[in-house]
Amino acid sequence: MRKLDKNAVFNIAIKSILFITASAGCFCLLKLLLGIPVIISAVISVIFALLLVLLFSFLLRYTSFYFGYYSFVSAFLHKDRYGNVFCPCCNKYFSHFHDEQYYSDDKHFNPSMFRKSRQDVICDFCRSAPRHRIIAEWAEQNIEILKRSRILYFAPELSMMLWFRRHNINVKTADLFDRRAELKLDLTALDIPDSSVDIVFCNHVLEHVTDYLKALSELHRVIRKDGMLVISFPIDSGSDHIRQEPTASAEERIRLYGQYDHLRIFGKDSRDMLENAGFEVSTIDIGNMPENIVPEEGPSDFDSNMVFVCVRK
């Protein structure tokens, strides 16, 4: 049975408080002020409070970009300006990062590939994983380049979007499925001109697309010469080469790659793969980064924190 985590407890507590106060307030108004009979007042109050809780859940879930209710509540509780950990994406200190408990969701993930020891790595507010905080630190160091670049951000994530907005850096967002992105683009057939972009950010997308080599070739086409591709994807450090099984079912993908919608897992030859696609490849050095951003690996065993900065040749 799935463990009831702290966020679920907050969720239930806040909604219960909202339900009780709304129904009591409505009941007092109907019965005491308007003199409506008890039974009718009670029924109307309960229906009103239920609708209010539903509306509340809906608004928190859908009104802002990935801004989930869970992170909203737990960020409030764990925010600590003298805290031990810092998220450079949302610019906030916390007492600690939190555990997303992927390992307790075996319908979508393979628990054995999300070892518990690595789980306290997700930012309460913006849900950044270590890789996002590493990229944000790198972006701070390269801010002048970013400010004068045409940036395309594939599959945008709240954490880095917060960083870009805070620094007034314009990015064009793109996604094939997420309608919140500005451009609807297929990474394997980009509907944009050759050499029209200076920098592309593309985090954990390549493991989802059907033809990753075509995607890399398209990225190479649209990035101008000497432009950059900042890219990361899951890597199995125990595997020399990419592992993929095109006909695998969702259950098999969970077993093989750790996640139901991952079509492959990359291997130790990822750098060669990027070089073969026409890039000069380096990785973001996390050696000098502050320890309080917790640049540890995770949450999955394949989230290696290897972020490639590829210069287009």
Ligand SMILES: [Zn+2]
């Ligand atoms: Zn954050």
